[in-house]
Each structure stands twice: as C-alpha cells, then as structure tokens.
Amino acid sequence: MPRIYMIRHGKAAAGWGADADPGLDGEGQAQSEAVAKEITERVGDAAPLPLVTSPLKRCRETSVPLARLWSAVPQVEAAVSEIPSPTEDLDERAAWLRRVMPGTWTDIAKDEVSGDVDFTGWRDSLVAQLQSISEDTVIFSHFIAINAAVGGATGDDRVVCFRPDNCSVTEFDVTDAGLKVVSLGREADTIVR
Numbered sequence: 001m002p003r004i005y006m007i008r009h010g011k012a013a014a015g016w017g018a019d020a021d022p023g024l025d026g027e028g029q030a031q032s033e034a035v036a037k038e039i040t041e042r043v044g045d046a047a048p049l050p051l052v053t054s055p056l057k058r059c060r061e062t063s064v065p066l067a068r069l070w071s072a073v074p075q076v077e078a079a080v081s082e083i084p085s086p087t088e089d090l091d092e093r094a095a096w097l098r099r100v101m102p103g104t105w106t107d108i109a110k111d112e113v114s115g116d117v118d119f120t121g122w123r124d125s126l127v128a129q130l131q132s133i134s135e136d137t138v139i140f141s142h143f144i145a146i147n148a149a150v151g152g153a154t155g156d157d158r159v160v161c162f163r164p165d166n167c168s169v170t171e172f173d174v175t176d177a178g179l180k181v182v183s184l185g186r187e188a189d190t191i192v193r
Helices: 026-046 057-070 090-100 119-131 143-154
Strands: 003-008 051-053 137-141 169-175 178-183
Touching: 003 026, 003 143, 026 057, 026 169, 051 057, 057 137, 119 143, 119 169, 119 178, 143 169, 143 178
Parallel strands: 003 137, 051 137
Antiparallel strands: 003 169, 169 178
C-alpha cells in the first residue's frame, strides 16, 4: 500500500497578511535541509521516491534540498496547494483565516468573506488527489492542506485537526478503504501572520 510523506513547508519569510506568495526565511531554509536528511533516513533504500510540491514558493523552496539530494525534479501539483483565499486584500485574508481556523468546513461557507469559493470541494479534491497516489510519495504542502487530508482520512470536519510544525512530516497510507493516518507530524503553535 502506498505511503505518503506529507511535509509542511519551512518557515516562510512573511505571513498571510504580508505577502501572497513568500519564499522561505533563513530558518525555513535550514529546516528544509534538515527534513531532507530526515526523509532520506526514513525511507532508506526506497529512495528516491516521487516528489510532489504545491506551486507556492515556500513549498517549492522547501523541496529543493531533497530534490538535490535525490537528483529528482518535483512535480508541481495545484491540488496540494494552500486553501484558496476568498480575497486578494492581504489584511482581510489574514483576518478571514484567523476567523475560520477554529471552525468546521461547513462553517466556512457561512463566513461573510468566503463568498462563492467552494472550500468543501477544494478539501475533497485534495483528499481525492492523495487517494489516487499509487506509489510511495513525498509531498510538500501547507498547514491547512495537511489538516484537510487528516480530516478527510479521519472523518473530522474541523478545519484544524492538529497544528503541524514547519517541516514536520505527517504520514498516510493509501488503502482500498481510503486514506489512513499513520502518524501526525510534530506540532507547534501556529500564528496567522
């Protein structure tokens, strides 16, 4: 059965309220180097595995050390990107995310700023993409996307099921019955900046 290693990107140089697509800061780059070594040790002789990354800069930059180590080219996949933003206004976007994170996917549709974005459809599409994976794979993704996968695997409707730290690794198995959580990544307090 395929194993998915879903890695949250390294620490970004800016938050949701400051930059629509920030890269990594120095700490994030160091975290990326460390997780490349960690994943290589975890998978052992199975390396190299296919690499998949969100199109956002912080994930693409997080994938670089492992791609370099394995002489691989990550596939860019929009389905594992961060939750879509209902607004382009950065301050409003950060306030919206802070407001919806404590709730459920059902609640998001009722939020005044959410508009016509189909957030449940986004979550279901992400889970379907993961369930279609047919071989062990490493994915570089985002806080909410990883939570959406955990919620999809466990039937939990909360937007935030746990708080994956930067460059933590959450493992899933793809089974005939669907996605199964093997282990949650290391947790940390996450503040929407």
